[in-house]
């Protein structure tokens with residue numbers, strides 16, 4: 410099968426696409442061929458505004474030559490080097506650069522950095538670090554991992570065990586003992602809110618329920634996304650994260666923030682940890698780490714977690730964990746060039762400067778057909794549509810296809826539209842997003 414039946418379009422049969430309705434897609438493919446700044450170009454030559462920074466990752470916009478040049482230089486100097494019992498300077502250099510901006514307050518930053526190849530790998534790494542930490546401090550009975558309903562933590566077995574999206578879980582077995590907090594979404598009390606909703610801090614007490622049910626001495630860690638993205642933009646109620654931190658402290662439970670989408674400027678601070686002023690023990694990242702240019706993740710651990718494992722005979726490997734591509738030289742080169750761009754262009758804090766215009770533009774869509782909620786924080790928006798009877802997700806999918814045809818890339822999950830444009834976006838782009846989406850909402854059945 411050939412896309413669009415055009416002479417130079419690709420054959421589509423062999424590629425088994427991820428998180429895609431393969432047969433539906435291949436019958437009517439949407440193919441991107443090039444990208445620059447805020448825009449993609451489709452294979453049929455149309456310009457498409459990127460409302461989603463790719464997949465929440467191209468924070469500095471597309472086609473950054475500085476990153477391409479750094480990767481090219483590194484690949485022609487040293488393409489690959491093993492990271493097990495061996496090292497190469499650029500991985501250490503990148504970790505030092507990350508340590509300077511690491512999440513957490515000065516003097517207590519999570520400045521010990523473990524490299525992975527993706528967000529899913531970062532999550533599984535963080536969960537294993539938590540288990541290893543508990544064991545190393547004599548708390549080996551703590552093997553239970555707590556996530557949250559509607560959470561998304563990638564697709565590894567660890568990540569789906571603590572994740573709370575049913576379609577990612579129903580076919581696959583999960584880690585024994587994993588359990589979940591209630592989610593924080595409460596549209597009856599918190600609809601059409603800019604920033605953090607007022608109601609729901611007490612939902613953090615659900616961790617007390619799980620402690621009462623399982624016993625604190627069985628729980629190693631609790632992982633949450635500070636702002637849940639993939640489940641359709643769920644923003645933490647005021648006081649919720651603070652309360653979760655306090656309950657974890659009370660019971661000796663490590664707190665992990667999954668910052669795979671919130672890391673690197675999405676909210677207007679380098680990390681959600683800094684934005685909310687709540688410091689977990691471990692932070693997972695990926696995506697914006699390299700501006701999406703080369704796959705890579707990084708896990709930031711506190712000194713407490715890291716140092717607890719630096720015991721025993723010096724010749725002993727402290728954490729039996731790592732990936733062939735941990736600290737890949739080309740990924741590190743991309744990451745350093747990305748950090749340079751973020752610093753030079755002030756992108757880590759730019760969302761704070763433009764979020765007023767963003768919130769206003771997004772909330773101007775209140776009252777359009779099918780819109781039942783709009784929620785915004787930093788440079789993120791979630792627009793929830795009323796589902797069609799008996800066909801959840803169908804309406805938002807139709808809107809997605811319509812927008813793409815008219816030059817706007819949006820992301821949908823169920824009947825929620827999620828926006829996360831590159832952090833270089835200008836006010837005029839917000840207007841364009843509203844105009845194309847509003848038309849699509851008026852057209853859709």
Ligand SMILES: Cc1ncc(COP(=O)(O)O)c(C=O)c1O
Pocket residue numbers: 527528529530532561562563564634638639667668669670695696
């Ligand atoms: C919060 C969160 N964690 C983990 C992941 C998984 O990242 P990856 O797709 O790079 O494995 C994602 C991806 O969207 C995410 O949003």
